[in-house]
Amino acid sequence: MKVLIVDDHDLIRKGIRLLLEGFPDVEVVGEASNGCDAITLALKHHPDVILLDLSMPTGLDGFTTAKTIMDELEDVKIIVLTMHDEEIYVQKAIRYNIHGYLLKNSQTNDLYEALQAVYGGKRFYRTHIPDEHLEKMFAEKEPKSPLTNREREIVRLTFLGYTNNQIANKLKISPKTVENHKTNIMQKLGIKEKHELIQYALKNHIADLV
Secondary structure, three states: OEEEEEOOOHHHHHHHHHHHOOOOOOEEEEEEOOHHHHHHHHHHHOOOEEEEOOOOOOOOOHHHHHHHHHHHOOOOEEEEEEOOOOHHHHHHHHHOOOOEEEEOOOOHHHHHHHHHHHHOOOOEEEOOOOHHHHHHHHHHOOOOOOOOHHHHHHHHHHHOOOOHHHHHHHHOOOHHHHHHHHHHHHHHHOOOOHHHHHHHHHHOOHHHOO
């Protein structure tokens, strides 16, 4: 299991690495102190799991970093490792399809259990929120979108008013590819007009994923 550690505190990264090196089936492929470096290392090493801090004072925050990485690497699993135990953070993690949520004061065996769980395709949320309430939060989450991460990004940029050429430049693809994506999106959603696409973006909170 290849793991990338992302935290702006050097001592915390070194401590996590020391813990992980005690597990025979875990390989630490890199450390990053900010979101931009995390994205670069993720694209370079293709880790199986990323341990990601939410609060990084410089550059991208954890949620934006997670979304960017998952847009590019759909198989990667992300575990948020944070001091934030407030419900609003957990709700946002659920909405962003974060695979695991663990507090920094957790036990070593919790970290290993979380890694094994998400690597095996399961979710792992261990907070002070009661399990019953946590399950309700998952149940209330909007149904999984039929769109891929790339298609959702194109919908979001369309909602924000980007032209096909601007979307192509931003995503480093051709305008023709953007047109093809939009055609597929319309077919998947069973819609024909642009205003219906805008309504879909609003209803499914795609416009919020910035």
